[in-house]
Amino acid sequence: MDFDFSDDQKFLKDEARKFLDGRCGPAVVRGVLDDPARSFDKDLWAAVAEQGWLGACIPEEFNGLGLGRVELCAIAEELGRAVAPIPFASTVYFLAEGVMLAGSQDQKATILPRIAAGELIGCLATSEGPGVVNASNLACRVEGGKLTGVKIPVTDGDVADMALVLASEAGKAGLYLVDLTAKGVSRETLKSLDPTRSVAKLTFDGVAAERIGEAGAGFDLVQAIMDRAAVLLAFEQLGGSDKCLEMAKDYALGRYAFGRVIAGYQAIKHKLADMYVKNEVARSNAYYGAWALNVDAPELPIAASAARIAASDAFWFSSKESIQVHGGMGFTWDVDCHLYYRRSRQLSLVAGAPRVWKERLVSQLEQKNAA
Amino acid sequence: MDFNDSPEEAAYRDKARAWLAENAAAHRAQFGDVKANTPEHMAAAKAWQARKAGAGYACITWPAAIGGGGGTPIQSVIFGQEETKAGLSYGYFTIGLGMCVPTVMAFSNTETKQRFVSPAVKGEEIWCQLFSEPAGGSDVAALRTRAIKDGDEWVINGQKVWTTGAHYCDFGILLTRTDPDVPKHKGLTMFWIDMRDAAVECRPIHQMSGGREFNEVYFTDLRVKDSQRLGEVGDGWKVALVTLMNERLAVGGSSGPNYREIMGLARELTGATGPAIKDNAFREKLADWYVQSEGLKFTRFRTMTALSRGQTPGPESSIGKIIAANQMQELANTAVEMEDQYGILVDPAQAPAEAAFQQSLMWAPGLRIAGGTDEILKNIIAERVLGLPGDVRVDKDVAFKDMPTGR
C-alpha cells in the first residue's frame, strides 16, 4: 500500500510549483487573457519545453525524459493550479499520448522528438457541432488519403502544427494525423469561454491525412486517448480547485463584515468545508487514475471516468463558490476568480462533458458486473 | 502510487485470511444465524471477540502485554477488511474499544488499566460513552449532570441521553459538572462508572428506525470513589477531547447497501420508460455514488499510506462520515422510489433485497447525527483543517450557572 506521491515525485511537484510561481504568475495568464491576438504564452511554452515537461513521458529513444505517468500527473496538477496559458494538454495529453498509443515506429520517430523539443504543438479535433460527438455521423471524410470537412471547435487549433482528426473513411471512423501547415487547411480563431486557451474552426479541403492506428478503430482510439487525458486533466482540475479553495480561504480571512471576519461565519466556513470534501474525493479518485494510467491497468476506463467526474465536480463547485465568497470583488475582471471559473469550464468540456463520462462509467460498471 | 500490499502486508493478509476461514466457519457452526439485538447475538459477539483476542486479532495496534495484538495500524486495517469480507462484524465493542477504553488507558493508573483493558479486549465487558444530555449534544460541554465531592467519594445526580448500548453495558465513562461557577469547559470532570450500580437507571429509547439501541440514563445519588476519576478535577473537557478524537476514527465507516446493490436492484426493476437501469437520471446518480464511494475508499488508502509513513491522521477523516451518511440517505431513498408503490414495504419477506434499502433509509438520519452532526463535522474541517476562526462564543467567559439555556 502506497497511495501517495513518492518523495521524488513530491520533489518534482514542488520544483514545478516554484518554477510556475516564477514563470506563470497571474500577470502572465492575464497577458494572454487581455490580448485577443495572443493564443498562448510563447515564453512560458519555451521555458516549459526547456524543463523537459513536454517530453516527460516520451521514451528516451525519442529524446524524452522517459518518466512515468505519475510524474506527469504531478506536473499537470501544478499547471492547473497556475492556469497555465499554454497548449500543453493538446500537445502532451492528446497528440503525444495518441502517437505513443497507436503510432507506427515511423510516426513516433518523426513526431515525438519534435514534441519533446518544443518544436511541435498538437491538437485533437473531434467535434463538428453542438452536442456529443457521434462516431457514426461524421461529416469529415477521408478519401484517397485526403481529408475534407470542418472541425469546430478545436482547442489550440489556431496555433497547432499537427492535428489528430477523427474522420470517416469508407463509412468507418478513423483517426488521422494532419499537418496543419499544409495547403488546404484554413483556420479561424473563435471566441471561447476561456480566452487563456484558444480555440479555432478548422476547415480541410483535400488535405493530406495519414491514418494512425487501425482502419475503422478511430473512435476507440479517441476514447483510449480520452481515458488517458482524463486522468491528466483531472490533476489539472484538482490543482485549479485547490487554488480556488486557497483563494477563497485567504480572502475570507481578510475581509470584515458586520464587525467580524467573514471566515468566521458558518455559511462561509461550511462552503469552504464542502470545497475541501469535494477536493479530497477528487484527489483520491485522481490518484487511482494515476495508478491505472501508470501501469496501463485494465481498470483505466473506470478509473479515468471516476477521476474526471470527481475532478469536474470539485473544480466547478470551488470555482463558482470561490467567486461567491469574494462577493462583488469576485465578479470583477481584476480578481483572479474568473480565470479559474473559465478554466473549470474549459477543462470539463475539452475531453467531453461529465455527463458523457458518467454514462461511460456506468456502462463500464455494467460490463464489469455482467462478466 | 501503488495500492498493492507490500510483501509483509501480503503475508499478514494471507495469515489473517487463513485464520478467518477456519475460525469463522467454526464460529458459525457454533452459533448459526442469530438475529441482531438478541441475547444470543450478544453471546455470539462476545465469543467471536474472545476468539480474536486469543489469536491477537482484537485491538491489533495495542501492545500484546495488555491483551492487544502488538501490530501496526495497517495490519489492523487489513484484518478489518478481511473480517468484513468474511461477513463477520459485531458493533457492540466499537464504542468501548474505540473510544472509552483508550480514554481510560490515557488517564488512569496502572491498577485500573490492568483491571479493565484485558476484559474489554476479550469482549467480556462492554463499555458505553455517557456524554450527551438533553441540554448538551453538539455542545457537549453544556451538560448538567452534577458530581459533588463527599469525603473520598463523589455523589452524582442527573441524566444522560442517546447513550448507545447503556442497557447491556458493564461500564461507562461519564462526563459530569463539578463546578458550575466557572465557564462551562472548566468545570467538568470525567469518571468511569459501573453501569450495574443500583443508582444507575437505564431506559431504552425507541428510535425512529424501530430499534432500541440507545438509552436515557438516570443517576440518583450515584456514589463513585475518587479513584474512579479520569484526569484532574475540572479537567474533564481535556479528557473528553481524547474520546471525541477517537470517535471520529471509530464512527467513520457505515455498513448498508451501496452502489453495487442499487445497481443490482435497478437491473431487476422496471422503470417508467424501460428497465430502471437504463434510466438516465438514475445512471447519473449511480455514477456520482460510485465516485464518492471510491473516493472515500481511496481516501482511507491515503490515510493508511500516511500511517505507514509514520504520520498520524488528523481531523481530515471527518469527511468520511459526512459523505457516507448523506450518500446512504440519498441512495436508499432512490432505491425506495425506484420500487415505486412497492417501496413502502419494509417486510423483509416481501420487499426486494430484504428491505435493506428501507432499513438503511430509516437508519441514515441517525448516522448523520451520531458522533457529530454534518454541521459540526463541517465546523471541524473548517476550523481544524482549514484554520478558519471558531464560531462566535457568547458563553466563553460566562459562569456555567449564568448561561442561557433555552428549553
Ligand SMILES: Cc1cc2nc3c(=O)[nH]c(=O)nc-3n(C[C@H](O)[C@H](O)[C@H](O)COP(=O)(O)OP(=O)(O)OC[C@H]3O[C@@H](n4cnc5c(N)ncnc54)[C@H](O)[C@@H]3O)c2cc1C
Ligand atoms: C444513533 C445515535 C447514537 C448515539 N450514541 C451516543 C452515545 O453512545 N453516547 C453519547 O454520549 N451520545 C450519543 N449520541 C448523541 C449524539 O452525539 C448527539 O445526538 C449529537 O452530538 C447531536 O446532539 P443533539 O442531539 O443534542 O443535537 P443538537 O446539538 O441540539 O443539534 C440540533 C441541530 O443544531 C445543529 N447545531 C448545533 N450546534 C451547532 C453549531 N455550533 N453550528 C451549527 N449547527 C449547530 C446540529 O447540527 C443539529 O442540526 C448518539 C446519537 C445518535 C443519533
